[in-house]
Amino acid sequence: MLDDILISTTNKLQLLQRVRSVLDRFRKAGLKLKKDKCAIATPHIKFLGYKVDASGIHPTKSKVRAIHDAPTPLNKMDLQAFLGLLNFYASFLPHKASIAEPLRRLLDKQVIWHWGPKEAHAFKSVKSLITSNAVHIQFNKDLPLVLAADASPFGIGAVLSHRLPNGFEAPIAFFSRTLSAAEHNYSQIDKEALTATASVKKFHEFLYGHHFDLITDHKPLLGLLAGDRQTPQILLL
Numbered sequence: 001m002l003d004d005i006l007i008s009t010t011n012k013l014q015l016l017q018r019v020r021s022v023l024d025r026f027r028k029a030g031l032k033l034k035k036d037k038c039a040i041a042t043p044h045i046k047f048l049g050y051k052v053d054a055s056g057i058h059p060t061k062s063k064v065r066a067i068h069d070a071p072t073p074l075n076k077m078d079l080q081a082f083l084g085l086l087n088f089y090a091s092f093l094p095h096k097a098s099i100a101e102p103l104r105r106l107l108d109k110q111v112i113w114h115w116g117p118k119e120a121h122a123f124k125s126v127k128s129l130i131t132s133n134a135v136h137i138q139f140n141k142d143l144p145l146v147l148a149a150d151a152s153p154f155g156i157g158a159v160l161s162h163r164l165p166n167g168f169e170a171p172i173a174f175f176s177r178t179l180s181a182a183e184h185n186y187s188q189i190d191k192e193a194l195t196a197t198a199s200v201k202k203f204h205e206f207l208y209g210h211h212f213d214l215i216t217d218h219k220p221l222l223g224l225l226a227g228d229r230q231t232p233q234i235l236l237l
Helices: 012-029 061-068 076-088 101-106 117-127 188-202 219-226 232-236
Strands: 044-047 050-053 056-059 145-151 155-163 169-178 212-215
Touching: 056 061, 061 076, 076 101, 101 117, 145 188, 155 188, 169 188
Parallel strands: 145 212
Antiparallel strands: 044 050, 050 056, 145 155, 155 169
16 A cells, blocks of 8 residues: 655656656556645655655654653653654664663663653753754765764664765764673673674665775774684674
8 A cells, every 4th residue: 555655856857757657657557646645846845754855854843842842751651652752763863772771771671660860861861862953964875985883881873974075974874772781791892893793784775885984983993803803702793
C-alpha cells in the first residue's frame, strides 16, 4: 500500500520528466492520487516527520516542541514514551546515548524507580540537544566524507560529515549507543576501536566504495591500527 511518495530533482525539466514517469506508472497500475494532498514544485515539504528543503533535512517544529515540552516522567512507562519520542530524531542528537545513560538505566528491570538530581539533569540536557534549527546536509557523492568517532565511559558516538569547499564540515547524521555490560570492561583503547568500527558499520551505506577520513582523539589507537599489535578485542571487532 502506497502512502507517501517523494520526488526530488535538481532542475525543473528533470522534475517534469520524473513526475510524468511516476504518474504514468500509477495510471498503468490503476492507482489514483488526491489532488489536495499533492505538492508539486515546492521548495520545501514535510515528509515522514521531517522537513526537507534545498539546505537539507530538518526536524519539524511540532516534534521538537513535543520533546521540549515533555513533562518529567513519573514512572518507567512515562520515561519509555519520552525516550521513544527522542529516538525518532536520534540522528540529530550528538552523544545522546552517553547523556541519556542515567535515564536508560532507570528502565532496567532490576532497578527500582528513583528520580533524583542526576536523572533530572540528564532529562534536561538531552532535551536541549535538539532545536528546530538543526539541519543535516544531504549526502553528495562528490563531496569528501569525514567520520569523527569518540568513546565515553558509558557509550560510543560519531558524526558523519561532508567537508565543504570552504573548509567547513556539515553533518549528515549523528550516531550513538550505550556500551554493553561486556564492553564496559574494555580498556579505553578497545572502546575507541569499537567506536570506530561500529561507526563505520552504522554508516556503511554512505561509506562503502568511498574514501573518507576517520577522526579520533585517541592517538595510541592510530599506532595500534597501523601495526600488528592489535588486542584480542580489536581483532574480534
